[in-house]
Amino acid sequence: MFGGWRRLALAIGLPLVLAGSGPAAAQGANISIACGALGVELTLCREAAQRWARQTGNRVSIVNTPNSSSDRFSLYVQLLSSQSADIDVLQIDVVWAGMLASHLADLEEDLGPRVDAMFPALARNNRVKDKLVAVPWYIDAGVLFYRKDLLAKYGFEPPETWDELTGIAAAIQKAEREAGNDRMWGYVFQGKAYEGLTCNVLEWVSSYGGGTFLSSDREITAQNPQARAALSRAASWIGTITPQGVLNYDEEASRGVFQTGNAVFMRNWPYAWALAQGEDSPVKDKVGVIALPHGPEGESAAALGGWQLAVSRYSRHREEAIDLVRYLTSAQVQKERAIRGAYNPTLIALYQDEEVIEANPFFATLYPSFENAVPRPARQAGARYNQVSDAIWRTSYGVLKGDRAPRSALERLTDELDRIAYRARWQ
Ligand code: GLC
Numbered sequence: 001m002f003g004g005w006r007r008l009a010l011a012i013g014l015p016l017v018l019a020g021s022g023p024a025a026a027q028g029a030n031i032s033i034a035c036g037a038l039g040v041e042l043t044l045c046r047e048a049a050q051r052w053a054r055q056t057g058n059r060v061s062i063v064n065t066p067n068s069s070s071d072r073f074s075l076y077v078q079l080l081s082s083q084s085a086d087i088d089v090l091q092i093d094v095v096w097a098g099m100l101a102s103h104l105a106d107l108e109e110d111l112g113p114r115v116d117a118m119f120p121a122l123a124r125n126n127r128v129k130d131k132l133v134a135v136p137w138y139i140d141a142g143v144l145f146y147r148k149d150l151l152a153k154y155g156f157e158p159p160e161t162w163d164e165l166t167g168i169a170a171a172i173q174k175a176e177r178e179a180g181n182d183r184m185w186g187y188v189f190q191g192k193a194y195e196g197l198t199c200n201v202l203e204w205v206s207s208y209g210g211g212t213f214l215s216s217d218r219e220i221t222a223q224n225p226q227a228r229a230a231l232s233r234a235a236s237w238i239g240t241i242t243p244q245g246v247l248n249y250d251e252e253a254s255r256g257v258f259q260t261g262n263a264v265f266m267r268n269w270p271y272a273w274a275l276a277q278g279e280d281s282p283v284k285d286k287v288g289v290i291a292l293p294h295g296p297e298g299e300s301a302a303a304l305g306g307w308q309l310a311v312s313r314y315s316r317h318r319e320e321a322i323d324l325v326r327y328l329t330s331a332q333v334q335k336e337r338a339i340r341g342a343y344n345p346t347l348i349a350l351y352q353d354e355e356v357i358e359a360n361p362f363f364a365t366l367y368p369s370f371e372n373a374v375p376r377p378a379r380q381a382g383a384r385y386n387q388v389s390d391a392i393w394r395t396s397y398g399v400l401k402g403d404r405a406p407r408s409a410l411e412r413l414t415d416e417l418d419r420i421a422y423r424a425r426w427q
Contacts, residue, residue, distance in 0.1 A: 028058035029317040033089040037067035088321040095378040101128040105311040108132040118346040136346035140305030141373040149286040169241040186241030188254040189267040197393040199303035204230040208295030214377035231406035274342035289362040304373035391416040
């Protein structure tokens with residue numbers, strides 16, 4: 001039945017979770033959906049998809065994908081390039097719309113009006129050459145988590161600039177270590193060489209007023225004094241307020257340190273809120289969420305992230321697959337996901353919903369951060385986005401590691417972006 005998927009899943013060691021079978025499963029279509037990888041994300045997707053199956057008399061199979069977004073992307077590319085009909089609905093990253101567009105069904109007619117009620121940056125992002133390639137499911141924007149209790153204990157206000165964050169982190173780290181917690185660190189973020197680092201770097205550089213590497217008309221802007229200052233500041237954290245191990249941290253690794261109580265500040269996506277507030281969380285009720293700091297000449301910048309639902313062009317059940325996407329992106333399901341998992345709704349109206357705001361007070365206070373989140377240069381780079389992002393995280397990683405000075409790293413990045421632009425005939 002799921003020959004291709006099953007073989008591929010087994011070959012790369014992925015668990016395949018089948019759901020929604022049972023007595024009623026004899027009729028209707030069997031829709032397979034790849035959504036989420038772990039924990040609450042997978043549970044929420046499975047429960048909602050099963051509800052849809054029960055209501056419509058169809059069946060669903062949940063395909064468990066790798067947690068790392070790069071691995072997920074490779075898996076999708078393998079499947080879609082072979083025009084596999086085994087996957088109907090895919091959860092895709094906001095930066096993949098351009099790269100996967102040719103493999104995805106046009107959802108404009110069925111779901112275009114709904115997408116128009118969502119954040120404009122997301123709506124724009126998912127319309128590639130006048131085709132609606134996916135429906136935004138939740139929006140992500142980088143935010144700063146901080147320990148309210150520790151800042152209050154040492155008499156600090158939450159930081160507004162990166163310099164303030166650096167000073168507060170160093171002071172509290174020192175005091176806490178002297179008081180006996182020798183595992184305390186000032187600041188954790190995503191420093192591993194992968195897509196998450198591109199998001200962090202974009203936030204540093206943009207919040208120093210240093211642009212987004214490629215301007216909206218594809219001019220290469222990587223090399224500038226503000227970008228150099230931002231990278232120098234970030235490099236200064238490693239081994240001082242940030243553990244060396246951050247060079248291997250993704251979202252979950254940094255959350256692990258923060259949630260066990262061993263960091264004053266953490267950069268992460270909103271999902272970390274629901275987990276930090278979990279019944280068994282050592283930092284429950286001790287955490288605040290604010291906009292990320294900015295540099296001396298810039299404004300706070302949150303990288304625009306988030307995930308969308310798309311229908312494969314090769315699906316044999318397009319109508320049912322679109323109906324599943326319609327259900328999963330509805331206000332009802334988005335509300336449930338916001339309350340139970342702190343997944344930011346893409347439907348703007350839900351930011352007026354009292355229960356949503358009660359569960360996630362920062363959805364209201366940080367609304368401007370979501371609305372003005374800074375996109376990675378994915379639209380400009382189109383099918384070349386992965387190469388562009390790879391160049392950004394690889395060169396910045398060298399700076400964090402201490403292998404390269406910011407100026408030389410940014411020169412190299414400029415050369416690499418030049419080469420990509422030349423090959424793509426942007427010039
Ligand atoms: C989050 C964001 C996504 C980003 C990824 C990087 O999942 O939603 O857009 O690419 O993190 O790790």
